[in-house]
Structures are given as C-alpha cells and as structure tokens.
Amino acid sequence: MITVPYLTALTTYFSYGLLFAFGQFRDFFRKIFDWWHASNLQGYAPICLGLEDFYIRRLYLRIQDCFGRPIASAPDAWFDVVERLSNDNNKTLKRTTKISRCLNLGSYNYLGFAAADEYCTPRVIDSLKKFSPSTCSARVDGGTTTLHEQLEECVADFVGKPAAIVFGMGYVTNSAILPVIMGKGGLIISDSLNHNSIVNGARGSGATIRVFQHNMPSHLEKVLREQIAEGQPRTHRPWKKIIVVVEGIYSMEGELCKLPEIVAICKKYKAYIYLDEAHSIGAVGKTGRGVCELLGVDTADVDVMMGTFTKSFGSCGGYIAGSKELIKFLKYTCPAHLYATSISPPAAEQIISAIKVILGEDGSSRGAQKLARIRENSNFFRSELQKMGFEVLGDNDSPVMPIMLYNPAKIPAFSRECLNQNVAVVTVAFPATPLLLARARICISASHTKEDLLKALEVISRVGDMVGIKYFPAEPMKQQQQEEGRIKVE
Ligand SMILES: Cc1ncc(COP(=O)(O)O)c(C=O)c1O
C-alpha cells in the first residue's frame, strides 16, 4: 500500500486525462480520414487491440526514447549506451555510431557476475569450445550434457533442497511449471503484485485464482479461510490442492516477502507454498542463499523454490528446487523440459562457476566480499536517497529501490536528464505499475564502487531538484504532517 500526496495524485490524473483526451481527439479525426480513403482491409477486425494500441501510439511513443535503449558493452557498473537520433519526434529512432559511457543503475547485476570475471569467464569460454552454444535438442533427447546434471546438483545443494530442475528461461520456469502442478479443482492464491510470469502460469493452469493484498499475511489468512470454507465453485467440494505463490523480493517494490508469517499461515491451513526468488537468490542472505537464509526460514518449509539465473549469477535460465518426488514428476511431465531446447552449456557453466565463487570454492574470498559489498552498497544508497528527501520504496538489505515519480511528465524528464549526466536509470510506468505510481527503479550492484555511488547520488539529487520529485521531507515531524495529506493506492 502506497500513499500519494493529494496534489500529486490530482496533477497525475489530470496529465493522463489530458493525454487521453488529446489522443482520442486526434484518433477521431484519423478515423474520418481513414474512412474517406477506404482501405482494402475493410471487413477485417483490427489485428491490434483497441485500447492497447491507443496507449502505445498516444502515450508510450511520446517517451519511447527512454525505453529499450541499446547498449554496446557488458552490463557492468559502467556501460556504453548507444545514442539514437530521430527525425519524426521520436516515433522512430535510429542508432548512431556514438556511444556514451554511463553509470549503470538499471541492470540486475547484483553480484557483478554479468561482466568478465577472473574465475567464471575462462571456464565459460572453455565450455563454449567443448560443448558449443546450443545443444540443439531437448533435455530428454540429446540435450543433457554433463554440465546440465552438474548444474542441477549444484543448484539443489545451494538453495538447500534435495533436488532441482533447470530451464532455459526464468519466465518459462513460472509460466510452464504452474500449469503442471496445478489444474482444474486446484486453488492458486497469489500475491497481488506477483510477476507477470506467475500471473500467466496461473491463468494457463486452469486452476481457480484468488489474489491477496500485497505482502499482507492477515489478508492471506482471510482469503484462505474463506476459500477453504467455500470449496470449489458451484459444487463446493473441497479443493484438490491449494498453493500460495509469493516472491522473495518484489522487483517493482524492492520489498522483502513477509515469509516467516506466510509460512506459518500456510502450515496452519495445509497449503503448499511456492516461492519465486528471482531477485533474492544470490543477492541476500549471509551466504547468498536468498530470503530463507535472510529471514531465518527453514527451506524444508517451502515446498517449491523457484529462482532465475538472470540476476545474481549473470547468466540465463531458471530453476525449480524441491523434494526428489516433485522434481522427478516435473522431469516426466513438464513440457518445458520435454519439448524445449535445454539451457545453453556456456550459460550453465557460468552459473556453476558463479555459485563456486559465492561459496568460496574457487579458493578466494571474493564471493564473501561481493555479498558484503551488495549489502553495504544497497543500505548506504537507500539511506542517502531518503536523507535527500526522495520517496524510496522497499526494505533495507534489498538492492532494488524504486524512487517515486508519479507524474507522467516526470518519467522522461528524469530519465533523459540522468542520461545527459551519464547515469542510466530504468523508469517504469503503467501498465507495469498502477497508473498513479510511476517510478524510477534503481538496482545496486556489488561492482559499484563508493565513488560510483557518490556520483550517482549527486546526479540524482540534482536531477531530483530539477524535476521536483523530493516528495518526502527528511525530518520525521514533517513526514507525519504530510501523511495526512495523502491518499491510499494499492
Ligand atoms: C519475480 C520474477 N520471476 C521471474 C522472472 C523472469 O525471469 P527471466 O528474466 O529470467 O526470464 C522475473 C524477471 O524479471 C522476475 O522478476
């Protein structure tokens, strides 16, 4: 739950209203014009959906230079952003040969493994020579190399579960696994801010879906009680099984899951628990083992542990870890295992090597240093932003920190000004967030040095003054006063 200052809410709605009205006005004239020049597609339904198409043309295209900026190097602490030119008000953008060297505050490179690493990179290159970029077949055919088996053992051991299965893509891990374990007669209870891959997996499963208020254990319990009492729709038979799906760190909020409370509730009502650790595995916990380690939850209490290799490990793919029974079942039945090409061998080697570094099995203390660094960097950066008066969401220890922008005009203003001063940030708006809650999302990395962070803070502070987004006075007294002039948005 976020509270928005009244005036900000008002001007934000007004801005969107204006954009919408002008867009509709222009579309109206375009329709008349099109009708006049009757096209040869008459009789066909439009292939692009109406409102989405409208949103892209009239809102997104105006600021599309802030999104999808191509880069020309590894996503390290600093990277090369390619400059683009436009002759039509940014409707189309052309790449130039010019690049600008920018501080990277956008990639999920939590431990800094996304750039060349003295331990990982030579091994990845060797595996590329030995195994090639692709296995060109599914796991059950010719697509299981020794690396794949090694990876699964390594991941199971790392996350603290008896067995694991890996997939070539994190998104698919959620969207393909949920339909395998859940189906008609089952109940999925999902956090309201779960990632799109979970939402689509849940929808594709055919199970009944209920949503509980974001990270609110008391509401989860209410939904569970109601649903258990009600049973299946119409027949009121008991549910075949119930699973609660949550994330370790919410990637748009920077918040840690209230896992201990949620686990206790799931145990009480005998519901399974599915935990997506995309942003938390490797990034938090004393030895990088994720939110269970950080919050003191026994991994035996989490039935399905999911995660991705695309953040902390600097690779690609996803995993499910669980009981031997569960993983065996998935290997026999999951279409993403049976019909999709297996994860690229060099990508698998990257993950194995990164885990070895994290665990100190490379014979150095670099892993421990990285873990200490990501934590220090994140907590330092968050507290400095708050001191400056920005409204920063999320919890301590989380390397993800959204800075609230609210007003649509502030999205391009903030993004472009930061880029002008060689700081690359990611901005997020509707439909990825609610309409009112546009934000810039900072991701801190262990590879950022103190100087990097100081530079970033200086630029963000200056741009923040310019754009007018220091919504929160630093003194607690004034904060309290301000709480009163705010409306609640979920
Ligand atoms: C919570 C969560 N789950 C799953 C995914 C999908 O992972 P991938 O990007 O590896 O496909 C993401 C991606 O950002 C995520 O944030």
Ligand SMILES: *[C@@H]1O[C@H](CO)[C@@H](O)[C@H](O)[C@H]1NC(C)=O
């Ligand atoms: C197009 O993008 C550039 C570079 O990001 C920006 O400076 C400019 O204001 C944009 N133009 C319009 C019309 O939005």
